Amino acid sequence: MDGSTRFIGRAGALARATLLNVVRGLVHIVLAYAVNLPLFILGVLSVVLIPLGLGVVLAPAVLVAIRTVTNLQRNLAMDWHGVRIPEPYRPEPADAAGPVGRLKWVLSDPATWRDLLWSLLNVPVALVLGLLAAGLTVYGLEGAFVAWWVALLADYGWGPFWMIGDYGTAGVAGTAVLGVALTALSVPLGGMFLKAHALFAQSLLAPAKHALEERVQRLTETRSETVDASAAELRRIERDLHDGAQARLVALSMNIGLAEEMMKHDPETAQRLLAEAREASGTALTELRDLVRGIHPPVLAERGLDGAVRALALTLPLPVDVHIDLPGRAEAPVESAAYFAVAETLANVVKHSGARRSWIQIEHSRGRLLMIVGDDGTGGADPGAGSGLRGIERRLAAFDGTMAVTSPPGGPTVVTMELPCALSSPKTSPSSGTG
Amino acid sequence: MRVVIAEDLALLRDGLIRLLGAFGFEVVEAVDNGPSLLRALTAHRPDVAVVDVRLPPTFTDEGLKAVLEARKEVPGLPVLVLSQHVEQLYARELLSDSRGGIGYLLKDRVSDVKVFVEAVRRVAGGGTALDPDVVAQLLTRHAREEPLQQLTPREREVLGLMAEGRSNAAIAAKLFVTEKAISKHTNSIFGKLGLPPSEDDNRRVLAVLAYLGA
Numbered sequence: 001m002d003g004s005t006r007f008i009g010r011a012g013a014l015a016r017a018t019l020l021n022v023v024r025g026l027v028h029i030v031l032a033y034a035v036n037l038p039l040f041i042l043g044v045l046s047v048v049l050i051p052l053g054l055g056v057v058l059a060p061a062v063l064v065a066i067r068t069v070t071n072l073q074r075n076l077a078m079d080w081h082g083v084r085i086p087e088p089y090r091p092e093p094a095d096a097a098g099p100v101g102r103l104k105w106v107l108s109d110p111a112t113w114r115d116l117l118w119s120l121l122n123v124p125v126a127l128v129l130g131l132l133a134a135g136l137t138v139y140g141l142e143g144a145f146v147a148w149w150v151a152l153l154a155d156y157g158w159g160p161f162w163m164i165g166d167y168g169t170a171g172v173a174g175t176a177v178l179g180v181a182l183t184a185l186s187v188p189l190g191g192m193f194l195k196a197h198a199l200f201a202q203s204l205l206a207p208a209k210h211a212l213e214e215r216v217q218r219l220t221e222t223r224s225e226t227v228d229a230s231a232a233e234l235r236r237i238e239r240d241l242h243d244g245a246q247a248r249l250v251a252l253s254m255n256i257g258l259a260e261e262m263m264k265h266d267p268e269t270a271q272r273l274l275a276e277a278r279e280a281s282g283t284a285l286t287e288l289r290d291l292v293r294g295i296h297p298p299v300l301a302e303r304g305l306d307g308a309v310r311a312l313a314l315t316l317p318l319p320v321d322v323h324i325d326l327p328g329r330a331e332a333p334v335e336s337a338a339y340f341a342v343a344e345t346l347a348n349v350v351k352h353s354g355a356r357r358s359w360i361q362i363e364h365s366r367g368r369l370l371m372i373v374g375d376d377g378t379g380g381a382d383p384g385a386g387s388g389l390r391g392i393e394r395r396l397a398a399f400d401g402t403m404a405v406t407s408p409p410g411g412p413t414v415v416t417m418e419l420p421c422a423l424s425s426p427k428t429s430p431s432s433g434t435g
Numbered sequence: 436m437r438v439v440i441a442e443d444l445a446l447l448r449d450g451l452i453r454l455l456g457a458f459g460f461e462v463v464e465a466v467d468n469g470p471s472l473l474r475a476l477t478a479h480r481p482d483v484a485v486v487d488v489r490l491p492p493t494f495t496d497e498g499l500k501a502v503l504e505a506r507k508e509v510p511g512l513p514v515l516v517l518s519q520h521v522e523q524l525y526a527r528e529l530l531s532d533s534r535g536g537i538g539y540l541l542k543d544r545v546s547d548v549k550v551f552v553e554a555v556r557r558v559a560g561g562g563t564a565l566d567p568d569v570v571a572q573l574l575t576r577h578a579r580e581e582p583l584q585q586l587t588p589r590e591r592e593v594l595g596l597m598a599e600g601r602s603n604a605a606i607a608a609k610l611f612v613t614e615k616a617i618s619k620h621t622n623s624i625f626g627k628l629g630l631p632p633s634e635d636d637n638r639r640v641l642a643v644l645a646y647l648g649a
Contacts, residue, residue, distance in 0.1 A: 278546050285543045289520055298520045302488070302495040311524035315572050317579060 018137045018183060021190030024080055025134030028197055031073065032126035039066050040119035050103070060102040066115050070205055073122075077205075081191075081198035088114070088207035091367075091422075104366070110208065118204040125200055133193040136186035143179020226398040229391075240291055248284035252277050300339050304329040308339050309360060316350060321359040328423035330369060337399050338369055338419055341392045345373040345415050348388050353377025353413060369401075369419040379411030392417070436559055439484040440465040441472040441498055442517075443491055447542075451485060454545070458552045469497030476505035476512060483559035487542075488518040488525065499525055510534055515558045517542045521566045523573065530563075530644055535637045538564035538600075553605075563600030563640045570598040573647040585627050593620045598643050602636045 039062065046062045049055030067089060074085040088111035092102070106112055255277040262270035292298065300308035306324045313320040329335060342360065349358050355377030362371045383389040383405050392415075393403045401419035438460045442448040445467075452462050460483075464475045468491040476484055490497040502514045515538030516529060529537045538558040544566065545551050554564035574595055577583050586594065596606045603621065607614040621639070625632050628646055633639045 281546060282543050285541075293520070298489070298518075299522050299524065303524075307524060311522045314523040314527070315576070317575055 014184075014187065017187045018141070018190075021186060021194065022134045022137050024076075024194055025130035025132070025190065027076075027130075028126040028194070029130040029134075031069070032122045032130075035069050036119040036122050036126075039069060040116060040123075043116050043119065047107075056103055057099050060099065060106045063106045063112050063115070066112075066119060070115050070118060073201055074205055077198040077201050081195045083195070083198040083202050085202050085206045088205070101366075114204050114208075118201070121204070122201075126197060129193045129197040129200075133186075133190035133197075136190050136193075137183060140179050140182030140184075140186050143175050144183055145179070146175075222394075222397040222400075225394050229394060237291065237295065240287070244287040245284045245291070248280050248287070252280045252284065255280065296336060297339065300335065305335050305338055305362065309342055309362065312339075312343055312346065313360065316346060316358070318350065318355060319357050320346070321357070323360065324362040326362065326364055326369075326423065330419075330421045330423055334369070334399055334419060334421045337395050337401070338371060338417075341395050341401075341403070341417050341419075342371055342373060344388060344392050344395075345417070348381070349373065349375045349377065349413075352381065353379075353411070355411075355413075364421075364423055367420055367422065369421050371417040371419070372414060373417075374412055374414040377411050377413055378409075379407045379413050380409045381405055381407035381413050381415075389415075436460050436482045436556075437463045437479065438555075439463060439472075439475045439479055439481040441467070441475075441484065441486040441490060441501070443467045443487065443489075447487075451545070454548060455485070455552075455555070460555070468492060469501045472498060473501040473504055476501065476514075477508050480509055480512065483513040483515060483555055485515045485517060485555065488516055496525070499528070503528060506532065506534075511536050511561065513558045513561065514538070515540065515555055515564060517545070521569050523569055526565060526569045527648075530641075533641050533645070535561045535563055535641060539569065540564060540566045541568060554600075557600060562602075562637050563644070565599050565644070567595070567599060570595050573598060573644075577647060582628050586624060590620050590624050590627075593617060594624050594643065597621065597624075597640060598647060600640050 042062045043059075043066055046055045046058040050059055071087065074087065077083040077085050090105070090109045090111070092105055255273045259270040259273035259277065262273065297308055297312075299311045303311070304326070306326050309324060310322055313322050330338065342362075346358065346360075349355055353375045355375035358373065358375040360371070360373050362369070364370070381389065383393065383403070389403070389405060395401075396403055396417055396419060399419055399421070401417060403418075404416045405413070406416075407413040436459070438455055440448060440451050440455070440462055442451060442465070448465055448467065452465055455462060463479050463481055466472050466475050470492075472484075472486065472490065475481075484502070486498045486502055488496055488498045490501075499516060502516060506512050506514070510532070511534040513536035514529075516525075517540055518525075519542055521539065521541055526539050529539055536558055538554055540551075540554060544554070558564050574583070574591065583591070592610070593606060596609060601609070603614050603617045607617045610617070622632060630642050630646060633642060
């Protein structure tokens with residue numbers, strides 16, 4: 001590549017950069033006035049109209065439309081200025097089907113209000129920063145090119161925005177030089193103003209930092225707890241298999257081998273050995289079954305949380321009222337955590353409460369699985385003291401779930417557990433028959 | 436006796452075919468998934484079916500669902516359900532139409548061939564074969580209640596065997612006593628639990644299960 005092409009290439013890049021600053025600055029201004037401002041007004045109006053009913057439908061529509069625009073502006077900040085602005089919105093909960101559900105979802109998200117604030121503040125800010133970015137370039141170019149023909153035209157004191165006439169030829173030359181210099185300077189300066197606009201956008205449109213930090217800390221804690229717990233769980237399973245089923249199968253195959261040898265000359269002993277072998281296989285199977293139940297109960301896989309909790313309730317030595325209303329199934333890991341949380345709570349009821357009756361209520365609303373286990377026992381359960389309740393808390397925490405215990409001395413005890421989760425599509429009816 | 440088998444693991448399916456064949460059953464069809472099972476049950480109307488709970492395509496309780504569905508169409512169709520685990524919940528669903536002809540056993544029980552075949556025959560005859568694990572759970576659940584507390588240990592044992600679906604003769608053979616002794620026990624049990632006495636084995640079993648809330 002020779003020098004001239006390189007020069008043309010660089011000049012082209014410079015021309016492109018100047019032009020881009022103008023276009024981008026103007027786009028920011030146009031977006032602010034033509035889109036942000038009307039949507040802000042519409043948004044405020046729709047919120048004001050909520051008590052009248054109209055806003056219930058209108059507000060989510062407008063506020064979600066605002067998100068489309070702010071998302072576009074987030075993308076522009078990244079694509080044009082390399083400023084990353086993650087989306088701060090909470091996911092739409094599965095049960096937010098109705099207009100009221102959607103309204104609640106949108107209004108309860110702080111990002112909605114920050115969007116509105118942005119839509120208003122961006123109007124003056126985009127104007128100032130966008131005009132500065134575009135104006136510097138335009139003004140510079142104007143100085144560089146206007147000087148020539150204005151000077152020819154007449155005895156013009158001021159060229160459009162440049163002092164030309166007062167200084168004659170010097171004015172023309174000075175204006176041209178200054179214009180070129182300003183144009184050149186406008187490339188980095190305009191870029192700075194545009195970047196400032198992107199940073200301003202980031203300050204309002206990115207997720208609130210405070211909440212993020214908190215979340216990271218919490219995730220770090222729960223993750224290490226979860227990792228520890230699952231490692232301990234795996235060790236226990238390994239030990240159970242090693243000392244249990246595995247050892248029994250070894251003994252079993254030994255017995256069978258021995259019986260094979262005995263078959264000819266001592267069929268009676270052989271038969272006894274085979275009977276023993278069968279018994280050992282039965283014990284091994286029972287142990288494996290118990291182990292599987294502890295890892296992931298088959299009935300949970302087959303019937304989901306609903307069926308598994310009902311099946312569990314049937315095996316307890318005290319009457320349990322079960323009320324479950326779940327329109328679908330949660331993800332398998334969440335389902336498992338929920339099941340074991342309920343199972344451990346019920347185990348506590350059986351072991352410690354001295355209750356005569358117990359009840360379970362499970363439902364899903366506003367994106368959360370709510371599980372309540374109560375009993376009429378002696379109360380006085382303390383989550384801080386027993387490792388049982390602490391274990392339940394840990395299980396739930398891995399999925400951002402929480403547990404609250406009310407257990408005054410004398411009872412009753414009520415354990416309330418919450419797990420944020422979405423449910424899969426409503427279960428299809430199990431059969432086409434009547435009933 | 437014509438039998439339909441539903442089991443998705445080829446090894447176990449072949450084993451069941453061989454086992455039942457050896458005891459004079461005629462296997463009219465062996466299927467490996469839920470939809471084929473429902474079709475086979477309603478098309479063949481076998482004397483008895485041996486069905487695994489977990490079947491393709493969903494690998495959940497496909498087999499159980501097919502059985503319940505088929506029994507809606509063919510009331511009292513005798514079915515012995517096998518599973519790697521037993522649940523009172525499923526036992527309850529199977530017994531809910533109180534028509535008998537229901538078996539629900541752990542797969543392990545197949546290893547005791549004689550007892551297993553006896554259970555298949557009993558179910559085919561309209562009787563009940565409930566796994567000892569399910570019965571044990573039922574009894575533990577009611578153990579604290581007053582009427583069950585009044586039973587002697589021997590009577591509780593007999594009650595358990597009755598709940599499994601065994602006849603007086605079978606219980607007597609199992610406990611090495613005379614049938615007459617068992618009949619005395621059962622009368623006493625029915626008296627203490629306040630159940631109407633019944634000579635019919637099946638009806639008697641269903642009454643016991645209903646009492647235990649199965």
